[in-house]
Amino acid sequence: MNVWYRWLGLGVMLVLLAGCGGNGNETGEVSDEPEPVAQPSPPAEPEPTVEPFDEPVAIEFMVSLGSDRRLLVEGESNLPDNTRLQVVVQRELSGVRWQERTTLSEGRFQAGPFGSGSGLPDGGYAITVNLSEATVQPREVRARIGEQGEHLSGPLVSTSRHGLGQVASASRRFLIGSEPRRTHDNVEVLGVE
Numbered sequence: 001m002n003v004w005y006r007w008l009g010l011g012v013m014l015v016l017l018a019g020c021g022g023n024g025n026e027t028g029e030v031s032d033e034p035e036p037v038a039q040p041s042p043p044a045e046p047e048p049t050v051e052p053f054d055e056p057v058a059i060e061f062m063v064s065l066g067s068d069r070r071l072l073v074e075g076e077s078n079l080p081d082n083t084r085l086q087v088v089v090q091r092e093l094s095g096v097r098w099q100e101r102t103t104l105s106e107g108r109f110q111a112g113p114f115g116s117g118s119g120l121p122d123g124g125y126a127i128t129v130n131l132s133e134a135t136v137q138p139r140e141v142r143a144r145i146g147e148q149g150e151h152l153s154g155p156l157v158s159t160s161r162h163g164l165g166q167v168a169s170a171s172r173r174f175l176i177g178s179e180p181r182r183t184h185d186n187v188e189v190l191g192v193e
Contacts, residue, residue: 053080053144056154059129059170061109069119069176072112073127079104079168080144084132087111092124092173101132122177131168133160 061075073087083104089112090097098114109129114120134142134149145151148165156168 051144052146052151054151054153057131057152057156057168058154059085059131059156059168061127061129061170061172063127063172063174065120065176066113068113068115070113070115071120071125071127071176072110073114073129074108074110075129076108077104078107079131080141081105081107082138083141083145084137085109085111086130086132087114088128088130089114090126090128091120092126120176123175125174125176126171127174128169128171133162133164133167135164 055078057077057079059075059077059079061073064072064074066072071089073089077083077085081104084101085104086099086101087109088097088099100111100114102109102111131149131152134145134147137145146165149157149160149167150165152166152168154168156170157166158169159165160167
């Protein structure tokens with residue numbers, strides 16, 4: 001029985017030694033090197049500051065009627081490059097509309113030709129160039145005009161009908177026909193080229 005106690009004592013000692021052994025990854029050597037410390041990541045680069053758009057919005061455009069009797073709209077604006085504009089042509093008599101999105105590049109834009117394949121019939125037309133809401137503008141444009149268009153000013157600026165901030169719009173009326181018509185309205189007459 002004495003042998004049995006010895007084996008029991010040896011087993012208990014092995015269990016105790018195994019319990020004090022740590023995580024089992026030690027090699028028995030002590031290192032003089034300190035444990036590595038997590039380095040903080042470098043601070044993010046600050047966004048470049050952009051000057052807000054601080055002049056009244058200007059949108060100027062001209063309309064030409066091609067030999068195919070379709071309208072081409074070309075214009076200029078002082079808004080930032082890459083600004084998204086929408087050009088709308090509406091026939092006053094029937095309310096038929098054509099529209100096209102365009103982007104401002106080097107202060108200029110172009111849209112069209114507008115009209116059906118057979119051309120536009122004689123009559124009055126309203127042409128409108130709209131600055132779309134800031135929410136649909138590229139990030140660099142929003143940085144200049146404001147997240148809600150709050151940096152826009154001037155007589156062309158108004159509040160969006162959808163409550164999405166300020167927008168801008170410029171409109172003009174044109175008469176198309178081979179004969180100038182008598183009118184007392186503020187309207188330009190276009191002849192076929």
